[in-house]
Amino acid sequence: MDFEYTAEENAFRNEVRDFLKQNLPPKPERGKGFVTSWLEKVREKGWVGFSWPTDYGGSDGGLIEQAILREEMALAKAPPLGTSFMGLAWVGPGIIQYGTDAQKKKFIPDILDSKVTWCTGYSEPNHGSDLASIQCKAVKEGDHYLVNGQKIWTSGAPWADWIILLVRTDFDVDVKHKGITCLLVPMNAPGVEVKPIENMAGDRHFAEVFFTDVKVPVENRLGEEGQGWMVTVSALANERSSIGEVTQMFDKLDTLKDLVRKTKKQGKPASEDPKVRRTLAMFEAKIAAMKYNGLRYLTKQIKGERLTSETSVNKLHRASLEIEMDDFAVELTGQAGLQLAGGDDAVDGGSWAKASLGWPNVVIGGGTPNIQRNIIAERILGQPKD
Amino acid sequence: MNFGFTEEQNMLREQVRRFMREACDIPRVRELMSTDSAFDGNLWKQISDLGWLGLVIPESYGGLGLKWVDLTVVLEETARGLSPLPLASQALASAAILRCGSADHKANWLPTMASGESICTIALYDEPNWISPDAITLTADAVDDGYEITGVKPFVPDALSAQYYLLAVRGPHGLALAAVTRDQLTVKAQPIMDRTKPTGSVSLDRAVIPADFLLPMTEEDLAYLTDVGAVAVTAEMVGAAEAALTMTSEYAKERIQFGKPIGQYQGVKHRLADIYVDVESFKSLLYYAAWTVDDEPTELPRAISLAKGYASDAFARIGIDGVGLHGAIGFTAEYDIQLYLKRSKWARPMYGDSDYHLDRVASLGGL
Numbered sequence: 001m002d003f004e005y006t007a008e009e010n011a012f013r014n015e016v017r018d019f020l021k022q023n024l025p026p027k028p029e030r031g032k033g034f035v036t037s038w039l040e041k042v043r044e045k046g047w048v049g050f051s052w053p054t055d056y057g058g059s060d061g062g063l064i065e066q067a068i069l070r071e072e073m074a075l076a077k078a079p080p081l082g083t084s085f086m087g088l089a090w091v092g093p094g095i096i097q098y099g100t101d102a103q104k105k106k107f108i109p110d111i112l113d114s115k116v117t118w119c120t121g122y123s124e125p126n127h128g129s130d131l132a133s134i135q136c137k138a139v140k141e142g143d144h145y146l147v148n149g150q151k152i153w154t155s156g157a158p159w160a161d162w163i164i165l166l167v168r169t170d171f172d173v174d175v176k177h178k179g180i181t182c183l184l185v186p187m188n189a190p191g192v193e194v195k196p197i198e199n200m201a202g203d204r205h206f207a208e209v210f211f212t213d214v215k216v217p218v219e220n221r222l223g224e225e226g227q228g229w230m231v232t233v234s235a236l237a238n239e240r241s242s243i244g245e246v247t248q249m250f251d252k253l254d255t256l257k258d259l260v261r262k263t264k265k266q267g268k269p270a271s272e273d274p275k276v277r278r279t280l281a282m283f284e285a286k287i288a289a290m291k292y293n294g295l296r297y298l299t300k301q302i303k304g305e306r307l308t309s310e311t312s313v314n315k316l317h318r319a320s321l322e323i324e325m326d327d328f329a330v331e332l333t334g335q336a337g338l339q340l341a342g343g344d345d346a347v348d349g350g351s352w353a354k355a356s357l358g359w360p361n362v363v364i365g366g367g368t369p370n371i372q373r374n375i376i377a378e379r380i381l382g383q384p385k386d
Numbered sequence: 387m388n389f390g391f392t393e394e395q396n397m398l399r400e401q402v403r404r405f406m407r408e409a410c411d412i413p414r415v416r417e418l419m420s421t422d423s424a425f426d427g428n429l430w431k432q433i434s435d436l437g438w439l440g441l442v443i444p445e446s447y448g449g450l451g452l453k454w455v456d457l458t459v460v461l462e463e464t465a466r467g468l469s470p471l472p473l474a475s476q477a478l479a480s481a482a483i484l485r486c487g488s489a490d491h492k493a494n495w496l497p498t499m500a501s502g503e504s505i506c507t508i509a510l511y512d513e514p515n516w517i518s519p520d521a522i523t524l525t526a527d528a529v530d531d532g533y534e535i536t537g538v539k540p541f542v543p544d545a546l547s548a549q550y551y552l553l554a555v556r557g558p559h560g561l562a563l564a565a566v567t568r569d570q571l572t573v574k575a576q577p578i579m580d581r582t583k584p585t586g587s588v589s590l591d592r593a594v595i596p597a598d599f600l601l602p603m604t605e606e607d608l609a610y611l612t613d614v615g616a617v618a619v620t621a622e623m624v625g626a627a628e629a630a631l632t633m634t635s636e637y638a639k640e641r642i643q644f645g646k647p648i649g650q651y652q653g654v655k656h657r658l659a660d661i662y663v664d665v666e667s668f669k670s671l672l673y674y675a676a677w678t679v680d681d682e683p684t685e686l687p688r689a690i691s692l693a694k695g696y697a698s699d700a701f702a703r704i705g706i707d708g709v710g711l712h713g714a715i716g717f718t719a720e721y722d723i724q725l726y727l728k729r730s731k732w733a734r735p736m737y738g739d740s741d742y743h744l745d746r747v748a749s750l751g752g753l
Contacts (some may be wrong), residue, residue, distance in 0.1 A: 278741065
């Protein structure tokens with residue numbers, strides 16, 4: 001056991017730090033065009049799609065270097081390395097793994113250059129957690145598929161350029177995981193209609209997406225017909241190390257401590273309240289557990305062992321912390337904690353109140369906690385399937 | 387960066403598992419539990435021959451000169467099978483001598499501890515649930531030929547098997563550890579619920595120890611010994627909790643109700659998943675804490691308080707739910723899961739409960 005880094009790894013960390021010192025001014029000093037130039041610079045460094053093969057514009061970055069890059073970016077509170085979170089997280093890796101040469105040429109550079117944003121068409125009105133039961137239908141007609149159906153809860157759909165879409169090409173199957181196909185569809189294709197849904201925080205970043213006789217060229221199929229489930233599963237399994245998340249959560253914990261220090265409860269400093277102290281300590285224990293779980297799993301990967309479903313452990317911690325930390329801040333600050341931005345007594349600009357209404361984004365998107373529990377119980381502990 | 391075990395440590399783990407399987411399985415543990423001391427000289431000899439008693443004792447004093455991470459491997463695996471052998475007490479006593487003893491103490495005492503010829507234990511606090519220098523009230527008074535001690539040390543782990551005792555006392559010059567031999571005190575077995583962790587009280591009546599048998603102990607030393615004590619206990623909690631999870635998980639696959647295995651019901655499988663999350667998590671925290679003992683000592687207090695703070699509550703709940711998920715059979719004396727419930731209750735207050743450790747995390751974190 002050691003937490004030392006090699007000379008090369010330390011050199012890489014220093015390189016990232018130096019870069020951030022030179023290219024990441026404090027927020028108020030970031031002028032117009034900052035984001036554009038930031039994206040160009042990190043692209044030039046090869047840090048966008050850092051782990052992707054060099055042949056496709058990545059840097060073939062190793063596991064530890066990836067973790068270092070994420071950690072330093074999170075420590076510096078740097079903006080994202082690209083504008084398409086989903087493009088970088090799973091669409092790109094999915095195309096690299098299953099795409100044709102033409103698809104790679106067409107899509108990968110635009111993802112890396114932040115020219116297009118992607119959204120993900122998985123969930124349907126009656127099939128959220130039960131993803132494999134999808135009904136959105138695609139019929140092959142010559143050189144194209146004709147798509148009819150509906151997706152819902154599609155995050156980013158109101159502004160995305162493309163959608164990675166799961167459709168059913170075969171209804172006559174013995175197992176529901178078969179007969180599913182993955183298509184890449186431009187959001188401006190005739191017959192695609194987006195209806196944003198307002199969420200409980202008042203935002204409109206997810207939407208219903210309707211497909212009416214949408215023609216999708218066969219060349220936009222990712223993987224073989226009927227292979228869609230596999231494409232999806234391996235794309236979602238493209239797990240990112242949680243180290244960046246952990247850094248952000250430690251940061252949030254610090255902000256929460258600042259709040260506690262300036263808050264009174266029943267007329268006394270909240271920082272002296274045993275329940276408050278215990279709650280914050282337990283947040284810290286869970287975040288630290290995520291950190292060391294992550295390092296243990298990273299070590300396994302470095303040694304060439306395949307992870308099974310261990311990452312669900314940190315997802316469950318993340319889900320509970322995501323709900324509990326903001327909720328704790330709102331509860332602690334009483335009626336002031338209820339005020340949103342603009343309120344005379346709003347706490348920290350109403351940011352806790354707002355965040356306490358935003359957790360489903362993280363907690364439900366990508367698999368609810370109960371689905372994560374099923375995964376752990378079935379794949380790790382070997383319990384029978386539901 | 388490598389947060390994993392070495393090949394040697396993996397082999398050590400296998401060795402302990404084999405020993406527990408072949409020499410100290412649960413039927414044997416149950417036999418030992420029926421005695422006051424739960425001690426077996428033959429098994430003690432075997433583990434001393436394997437070198438486990440000298441893991442963290444330097445080679446110059448007859449030990450293997452390894453680290454607390456190695457000791458953690460052994461404690462985790464012996465606790466998986468609920469070994470009642472006083473291995474942790476011996477390790478903590480040797481840690482105390484290494485920390486507070488003189489060169490002579492180390493040279494005179496450590497080699498026989500490493501070889502298992504002497505069996506030692508250590509008792510710090512006189513209050514049942516108070517981690518503080520103020521919770522040490524037993525006194526040692528200066529007399530002509532050394533120090534005299536009269537009083538009771540109420541909570542002494544492995545008191546019945548030990549030959550030598552390190553007892554925390556208030557001496558004329560402050561806190562100290564008094565080295566006392568078996569013939570100078572009276573041991574009384576206490577009927578505690580976990581019989582795999584035999585505990586007694588010891589009373590001393592004008593017992594006189596030589597002047598150089600009083601080892602000065604600073605408050606920092608006391609904090610350190612409490613922290614490594616918590617590392618040892620939490621390592622045992624990891625092994626025992628994982629065993630309780632395995633046992634319950636296996637039972638859930640086999641037990642059929644309403645025509646299907648109970649593990650198919652989400653009420654059962656989700657609880658098992660949550661237990662897995664907890665065990666994985668306090669295991670990771672514990673491994674880090676064990677690493678800090680030798681490699682980053684300034685981080686030890688925070689690291690072990692995170693681990694023990696998390697584990698104390700989580701393991702207690704695992705013990706209860708382990709029994710609960712078994713249903714009525716889990717309640718029987720015959721079934722082994724109840725032994726783990728008892729172990730979880732034993733471990734909870736040892737070297738600080740979750741209230742103590744989580745409050746310390748808050749303090750160390752600037753609150």
